[in-house]
Amino acid sequence: MARTADLLVTMKNESQRKFRIIVAKPGLDGHDRGAKVVAAALRDAGFEVIYTGLHQTSEMIVNAALQEDADAVCVSILSGAHMTLFPEIMDLMKQRKMNDVLLCGGGIIPPDDAAELAKIGVGKLFGPGTDTRDIVKYLQEEIPRRRPR
Amino acid sequence: MSGESPRSRFPGTVVPGDKVLYDARDRAGSDPARDLGEAGDFPFTRGPYKTMYRGKIWTMRMFSGFGTAADTNKRFLYLLEHGQTGLSTAFDMPTLMGYDSDHARSRGEVGREGVALCTLENMETLFKGIPLAEVSTSFTINSTAAIMLAFYIAAAERQGVSADKLRGTIQNDILKEYIAQKEWIYPPLPSMRIITDMMAFCADHVPKWNSISVSGYHIREAGSTALQELAYTLMDGFTYVEFGMKAGIPVDKFAPRLSFFFNSHMNFFEEIAKFRAARRIWAKRLRDRYGAKNPESWRLRFHTQTAGCSLTAQQPENNVVRTAIEALAGVLGGTQSLHTNSMDEALALPTEEAVKIALRTQQILAHESGLTERVDPLAGAHFIESLTDRMEAEAEKIFQEIEKRGGMVKAIEQGYPQLEIAKAAYQFQKDVEEKRYINVGVNDFVEKEPTPFPTLRIDPRVERDQIEELRRYKERRDGSSVRGSLEAIRAAAKDGMNLMPPLLEGVRRGVTLGEVVETLKTEFGEWREPPIYW
Numbered sequence: 094m095a096r097t098a099d100l101l102v103t104m105k106n107e108s109q110r111k112f113r114i115i116v117a118k119p120g121l122d123g124h125d126r127g128a129k130v131v132a133a134a135l136r137d138a139g140f141e142v143i144y145t146g147l148h149q150t151s152e153m154i155v156n157a158a159l160q161e162d163a164d165a166v167c168v169s170i171l172s173g174a175h176m177t178l179f180p181e182i183m184d185l186m187k188q189r190k191m192n193d194v195l196l197c198g199g200g201i202i203p204p205d206d207a208a209e210l211a212k213i214g215v216g217k218l219f220g221p222g223t224d225t226r227d228i229v230k231y232l233q234e235e236i237p238r239r240r241p242r
Numbered sequence: 243m244s245g246e247s248p249r250s251r252f253p254g255t256v257v258p259g260d261k262v263l264y265d266a267r268d269r270a271g272s273d274p275a276r277d278l279g280e281a282g283d284f285p286f287t288r289g290p291y292k293t294m295y296r297g298k299i300w301t302m303r304m305f306s307g308f309g310t311a312a313d314t315n316k317r318f319l320y321l322l323e324h325g326q327t328g329l330s331t332a333f334d335m336p337t338l339m340g341y342d343s344d345h346a347r348s349r350g351e352v353g354r355e356g357v358a359l360c361t362l363e364n365m366e367t368l369f370k371g372i373p374l375a376e377v378s379t380s381f382t383i384n385s386t387a388a389i390m391l392a393f394y395i396a397a398a399e400r401q402g403v404s405a406d407k408l409r410g411t412i413q414n415d416i417l418k419e420y421i422a423q424k425e426w427i428y429p430p431l432p433s434m435r436i437i438t439d440m441m442a443f444c445a446d447h448v449p450k451w452n453s454i455s456v457s458g459y460h461i462r463e464a465g466s467t468a469l470q471e472l473a474y475t476l477m478d479g480f481t482y483v484e485f486g487m488k489a490g491i492p493v494d495k496f497a498p499r500l501s502f503f504f505n506s507h508m509n510f511f512e513e514i515a516k517f518r519a520a521r522r523i524w525a526k527r528l529r530d531r532y533g534a535k536n537p538e539s540w541r542l543r544f545h546t547q548t549a550g551c552s553l554t555a556q557q558p559e560n561n562v563v564r565t566a567i568e569a570l571a572g573v574l575g576g577t578q579s580l581h582t583n584s585m586d587e588a589l590a591l592p593t594e595e596a597v598k599i600a601l602r603t604q605q606i607l608a609h610e611s612g613l614t615e616r617v618d619p620l621a622g623a624h625f626i627e628s629l630t631d632r633m634e635a636e637a638e639k640i641f642q643e644i645e646k647r648g649g650m651v652k653a654i655e656q657g658y659p660q661l662e663i664a665k666a667a668y669q670f671q672k673d674v675e676e677k678r679y680i681n682v683g684v685n686d687f688v689e690k691e692p693t694p695f696p697t698l699r700i701d702p703r704v705e706r707d708q709i710e711e712l713r714r715y716k717e718r719r720d721g722s723s724v725r726g727s728l729e730a731i732r733a734a735a736k737d738g739m740n741l742m743p744p745l746l747e748g749v750r751r752g753v754t755l756g757e758v759v760e761t762l763k764t765e766f767g768e769w770r771e772p773p774i775y776w
Contacts, residue, residue: 121335121351123424126465126551126667129775133668146773147424148339150347172335173591173700177350203590203697221555221588222684224675 111141112236115163117154118147119182122172127199127221131167134225140232151178155185158194164236165216167228168198175202175218179210193240197231199223250680252509253673254467254666256636257629264624272631274622277522281617283537285525287518287630288618289576290541295614301579302604303380303545307332307356308591309704310711311367314357318372320594326601328410328579330380331368332356333390338425340386342756343708353704355591356382360755361715365393366400375403379410380455380545385427387414388436389758392745395448399750411452411501411545414440417478418457420654422464422663424771427759430651432766436741437482438489441496443742452501454482455545461659462505463551465667468516471505472633473640474650474659476523480641481650483532493532497539506568506575507549513568514620515629517544517575523634546572547581553588556683558695561585566603573613574620580604590697657774664776712754719752727751728761735765 116132118125125147132144143161145154158166166186170178175198183196197216207218217231251259279285282292291297304321307314318329333356336348342360343352352358359365369379374397383390391412395405416433419426426433437454444453458475466474479500486496502520506513524542528534548568553561565582572580582600584592592600607613620626647653654660673679680686727748734744748758 121339121341121347121425122355123419125424126463129664130465130668130671132775133664134671144773144775146771172351173354174335174350181350201588201590204692221553222681224685225671226675 110242111139112164112232113141113143113161114232115143115145115154115158115161115166117145117149117157117166117168119149119151119154119168119170119178120172120174121148122170122174123147124171124200125169127171128169131169131199131225131228135229135232138226138229140229151181151185154182155189155191158186158191159189163194164240165195165197165232168196170198170200170202173201175200175210176206179215180213183213183215195232195235195239197235199228249678251673251678252512253670253679254469255509255512256467256469256632257509257512264628266624268624268628269631272627277627277631278621284529284540286521286541288621290521290543290578292617294576294617295573295608296617299608299614300573300577300604301328301378302326302601302608303328303330303579303581304597304601305330305332305380305382305547305581306597307334308698309353309357309700310708311357311359311364312370313353313704315368315370315372317594318368321597321601322372322377324598324601325605328378328380329372330581331382333381333383334358335425336360337755338383338385340427340756340759342712342754343705344712345756350705352708354700358704358708359390359393360712362393362396362749362752363711363715365397369397369401373403374398374401375407377409379408381410381412384413384416384419384423385425385433386755386759387412388440388741388745389749389755391440391448391451392742392749393755395746396749405448406450408448409450411455412440413455413457413503415454415457415478415503417481417650417654418460418475420769420771421461421474421478421659422466423460426769426771428762428766429769430654433769434485434651435738438485438491439740439742441482441486441499442489442491443740444499445491445495449499451499453496453499455501455503456482457503459503459505459547461663462507462549464663465551465670466663467666468507468509468512469633469636470640470659470662470666472516472520472523473637475502475504476520476527476637477641477644477650479524480527483528484649487532493528493534494536494539497528497532497534498536498541501578502542502544504544504546504572504577505549506546506572508552508564508568510567510571511625511629512633513571514575515626515633517546517572517577518618518626518630519633519637520544521576522630523637543578545579545581546575546577548572548583550583550587553583553585554681554683555588557689557693558585558589559693560683561588562599562603565600566607569603569607570613573607576618586695586697589695591700593696593698657772660771661774661776664774668776715752716754723751724748724753724757727753728757731758732761732765735762
C-alpha cells in the first residue's frame with residue numbers, strides 16, 4: 094500500500110517538476126536590478142531559478158540553458174543592444190535544437206523592436222512597470238505549450 | 243466619506259508612519275548653533291555657501307551622449323545654445339568597460355547607451371568648437387576614468403589649454419561600481435590604487451578638477467533606500483579619504499576636490515533631509531576624524547540627478563511632473579548642479595524635444611518660482627530638522643555595521659551592500675504590486691491603451707562608422723611608439739609608479755582605450771562577482 098502511494102507521489106513529482114528558468118544578463122550591461130527582482134519573484138512563485146550573473150556572452154547563456162535543461166531563458170537588456178543580442182542567442186538555441194525552450198525577457202526595449210524580435214521567435218519582452226505576477230502567469234502558460242509534459 | 247484617506251507609503255522610508263504633526267518636542271536636545279550653523283559654515287547643514295543661489299544659480303548640467311563623438315558634439319552644441327551651463331558626457335558600454343569599438347564584446351553596444359570614445363581623436367571631435375578653458379565638463383566614467391582623463395588633458399593641450407585651466411568632474415567612483423552600477427574591470431584593490439594615483443596627479447597638475455564624484459545615484463537606481471544611498475555613499479567617500487591619506491597625500495590637498503552625486507527620488511521631505519544630513523555628516527567626519535583643517539575639505543558639494551527609476555513607461559507625460567518634484571527637492575536640499583531626466587527615458591534614450599522640456603523645467607524653477615531668493619528656506623521646520631537628525635543617526639548605524647566588517651572594500655568583497663540593495667529593490671517591487679505604494683499609471687489610475695510615444699533611434703551606421711574610423715586611426719599610428727608606450731604603462735602598473743604620466747604620454751602617441759585596459763589586465767587581473775540575488 095505505502096509503496097504504491099510513494100510511487101504515485103514520485104510520478105506526480107516527475108510530471109510536476111518545477112519549471113527551471115535561466116535569468117541572464119548578456120553583454121556589457123550592468124543594470125541588474127530588474128533581473129534580480131524577477132529572479133526573486135520567480136523563485137517565490139515556485140520556479141527553480143538559475144541567475145547567471147553579469148556580463149555573459151550569448152554562448153555562455155545558451156550553454157547554461159543546455160546544461161541545466163532549462164524550460165525558459167529570460168534575458169534582461171537595458172543597454173540598447175537587444176537587436177544584436179536576442180538574435181544571437183536565438184541563433185545559438187536553434188543551432189542546438191533547443192526548439193522547445195522559451196526565449197523571452199525584458200528591459201528597455203521599444204515596442205517596434207519587440208515586434209521585430211517576435212518575428213524570429215522571441216517570446217514576450219516585459220518593460221518597466223511590469224507586475225512580476227504577469228511574468229509568472231506568462232511562463233506558466235507558455236512553457237507547457239512548448240514543452241508538453 | 244470615512245475621513246481616512248488611502249495610505250500610500252514610500253517603500254523603505256525612515257519617515258515614521260505614525261506621526262501626523264511634528265513640534266518642538268521632536269527636537270529635544272538639538273542646538274541650532276551646533277547642528278545647523280550658518281550656510282557656508284561648519285557643519286554646512288544649511289548649505290555649502292553663504293549666499294547659495296543668490297550668488298550663483300545651480301549649474302544646469304544635462305547628461306548626454308550617444309552615437310559617435312560627432313553625434314554627441316552636435317547635442318552638446320544644441321544644449322549650450324539653449325542655455326545649458328555645463329556639459330556632462332555619457333559613454334557607451336564598451337567605453338565604460340574598456341573595450342575598443344572593434345572588439346568582439348562590443349558588438350551591438352557601440353554608441354547605444356552613450357558616446358563611443360576610444361581614441362584621443364574621438365575626444366577632440368567630441369569637443370570640437372567648444373573652448374575647454376571656458377566650459378566645465380563632467381565625465382560619467384569609472385573603470386576607465388584614468389584613460390579618459392588622459393584623453394581630455396591631451397585634447398585640451400591640442401586646443402592650447404594647459405591642464406591647470408581645466409574645470410570639471412570625473413566620476414571615478416569605483417566602489418559604487420562594485421556596489422551598484424557593475425561596470426568594473428579589475429579587482430577592488432588595484433582599482434583603488436589607480437584612483438589614488440589620479441587623486442595625487444590631479445592635486446599636483448589639474449587643481450580645478452574634481453577627481454572623484456562620490457556617487458549615490460546608481461546605488462539608489464539599483465534599488466536602495468534613501469538611507470542606504472546616504473550611508474553607502476558617504477562610507478565610500480570616507481574610504482577614498484583613508485586610501486589617499488594612507489598613500490601619503492595630505493588630506494587637505496585632495497579632500498577639497500572630492501564632490502558628490504546624489505539621486506533625488508519622489509519621497510520629497512526625506513530627500514531634502516538626506517542632502518542636509520549628508521553635508522553635516524561629511525563636515526564632522528572630515529574635521530573630527532580625519533583632522534582636515536581646510537574648510538574646503540569639510541564642505542560637501544554635490545550634483546543631483548532626478549530618479550530615472552521613478553519614471554514610468556506608462557503615461558510618459560506624467561514623468562515631467564515627477565521630475566519637477568524631484569528637482570525641487572534637489573534645489574531645496576542645496577544642490578550645486580542638476581540633471582533633470584526626460585519624460586521618455588523609461589522607453590529609450592531621450593529625444594531632443596524631451597530633453598528640452600527637462601531643461602526648461604530647471605529654468606522655470608530657477609527663474610519663475612522665487613526659489614533662488616532665500617538660502618535653505620526649510621531650516622527650522624520641526625519635521626525637516628527632526629528628519630535630518632534621524633537620517634544622520636541611522637546612517638551612523640550603517641557606518642558601524644560596515645566598519646565591523648572591516649571597511650567598505652571588505653564589505654563589498656563579502657557582497658554586503660549588494661545584497662542589502664537587492665533586498666530593498668525586491669521590497670520596493672512588492673510594495674508596488676501589493677499596492678502599499680501607489681505608482682500612478684502603474685498600479686492605479688491605469689489606462690488600458692499604451693500612449694504612443696516617439697523615441698530616439700540609434701542608426702546602425704554608428705557602429706560601422708566608428709569601427710571604420712578606429713581602423714584608420716590605428717593604421718596611421720607609429721606601431722613601435724605605441725608598443726613602447728604600452729610597455730611603459732605596464733611597467734608603472736607593476737612598479738607602483740603613478741600611472742598618469744605614462745598614460746598621458748601613451749594617448750598622445752595614439753594608444754587606444756582598449757589597448758591600455760588589455761595591458762593593465764595582465765598586471766591587475768579581472769574582477770568576477772558571485773551572482774547573488776535576494
